Amino acid sequence: MKKVAVNIAERSYKIMLDQHILMSVGKQVQTFLKKGNKVALLVSKTVKKLYSERVIRSLITSGYDVDVFLIPSGEDNKNLTSVSELYDKLIKNAYDRSCLILALGGGIVGDISGFVASSLYRGLPFVQLPTTLLSQVDSSVGGKVGVNHAQGKNLIGAFYQPKAVLIDPTVLKTLEVRELICGYGEILKYGFIRDASFLQTCLDNKETIFELKDMELVSEIIRRSVEIKAEIVSEDEKEAGVRMYLNFGHTIGHAIEKSCGYGNFLHGEAVILGMCAALKISIERLGLDAEKGAAAIESLSKIKLGYDINVMDIDNAIMALMHDKKIRDGKLNFVLLNDIGSPEIVNDVTPEMVRETLVWLKECYTNGADL
Ligand SMILES: NC(=O)c1ccc[n+]([C@@H]2O[C@H](COP(=O)([O-])OP(=O)(O)OC[C@H]3O[C@@H](n4cnc5c(N)ncnc54)[C@H](O)[C@@H]3O)[C@@H](O)[C@H]2O)c1
Ligand SMILES: [Zn+2]
Missing domain, CATH: 3.40.50.1970 (Rossmann fold)
Structure with missing residues (x-):
């Protein structure tokens, strides 16, 4: 136990x-x-x-x-x-x-x-x-x-x-594989914000996780995910500080989920796309190591999603973004990464920057990641 x-x-x-x-x-x-x-x-x-x-x-x-x-x-x-x-x-x-x-x-x-x-x-x-x-x-x-x-x-x-x-x-x-992928998206989120070596284990064992053959490994990955969330919640129960890091990938993720019509992208799938976008912005805005960022984006972009990002209307997505709960005083609150495992909340990402990132994201899912 x-x-x-x-x-x-x-x-x-x-x-x-x-x-x-x-x-x-x-x-x-x-x-x-x-x-x-x-x-x-x-x-x-x-x-x-x-x-x-x-x-x-x-x-x-x-x-x-x-x-x-x-x-x-x-x-x-x-x-x-x-x-x-x-x-x-x-x-x-x-x-x-x-x-x-x-x-x-x-x-x-x-x-x-x-x-x-x-x-x-x-x-x-x-x-x-x-x-x-x-x-x-x-x-x-x-x-x-x-x-x-x-x-x-x-x-x-x-x-x-x-x-x-x-x-x-x-x-x-x-459980359907698509639902497993959604959980996997949130698991990767914990790695990105807290634990680079855990992230690597999860990325390296993607297929094994989806096949559920090695239940000991799956149990350990669930345990570590829960441990990271528990640590963060114990520090900040009501989301006044570090708990906001759990929103990594969620600002753009929610906008994609909403603008494509709920149910088309499942939540965890939209979070995977949102994490790709947040990694790209982290490279540009916080100087996240471009090679590390690109490797992570490449792994994320290989995860099979149940809907096509190219259907998304970028104007609608920006509109959804501006109505997000995470907007405070008219500013977009973004969780970005200085490094894998080292998040920071940034509030000067502009809607224009998000627009450019969404154009890139579509391209990335069509012709492969090009930073
Ligand atoms: N409270 C929080 O902190 C928090 C965090 C993240 C998400 N959420 C919420 O969680 C909800 C999504 O949860 P979800 O992804 O678990 O979806 P879900 O509850 O809709 O479950 C997905 C589907 O799987 C079926 N199912 C459940 N367990 C199964 C099993 N073992 N075998 C076969 N089928 C099974 C369900 O009947 C359902 O059809 C959203 O409403 C979201 O807002 C809450
Ligand atoms: Zn989530």
Whole structure:
């Protein structure tokens, strides 16, 4: 069993990672949940079919009373309507603050369940059982929970830490490769901002990761990713400083994701493109070593994406960029790299510079990287 601590005073918790840990969820929650208490298992239809049985069995064996509540899949359902429906069901079933909310699924289930847990009765204990690579390395760690608003993604939410996060890497075997690539994009992000040798290991073992043949290696890569995120969140829970480094690749990534129409590029794919752009700007603006930058861009540009960047309208992307949450006082806040593992926040990147970079990015994905 691998363990990573998130240290945030009385809100501290452990992330536990082990193959087949879903079969011992009941035992794992005993440290903070009394026998006989009620557990609400929140899950999507797909994941329920695949993995709920083993979780329920484990909870019942440990003496808990379990109800299963379905959460509709898809980003379109990550909204206040889903939250409100869950409030109704939990209140109707006599849930109170002695009960536990368990989120079994990807980032969408985790974000909705966490928000319900943070707000119903001013907070119920909450545990994440992430089942996508992206949710295992990113969304389940750090306590950001929330839902979308018609005006934008993740506009409604809270910082609410779980009691524990239990990660079972074996469930990744049923995940589509495209979803694995999204998680891989966020994993590379940790390498870029904190750990050059980890980044190299991840780049060198791309195929092995996607094939999921070496589960020990995959587990270690998940562990290190979670460790980096946990360190950053422990230092800066509410994103006033270093947590902003986690936005590496996200400023342009979000603009690409939005301007191409949500769902065309998946989030992690757009982040991969955003990291290419941020590397290019880092070379020009911060003097990141051009050879290192070019090598990283070349590796990133070989990752297979599910949509074509050439379809993107650059004007639309710039417009999306100007509406980003990361704009403060009319200035674009960019996470750039002085070196691999050494990020810096820069606020003088102009929309013109981004425009030139997007033109280059399209070219780079058509005819190969040329710096
Ligand atoms: N809270 C945060 O800090 C944070 C960070 C990053 C992303 N997010 C959010 O996470 C969401 C994306 O999460 P995601 O990428 O996990 O997508 P997702 O939750 O939509 O899951 C992707 C798909 O995989 C299916 N699935 C899940 N686990 C599976 C498994 N083991 N086998 C087969 N299919 C499986 C799901 O049913 C779904 O169809 C977005 O809403 C994003 O805003 C939140
Ligand atoms: Zn992301």
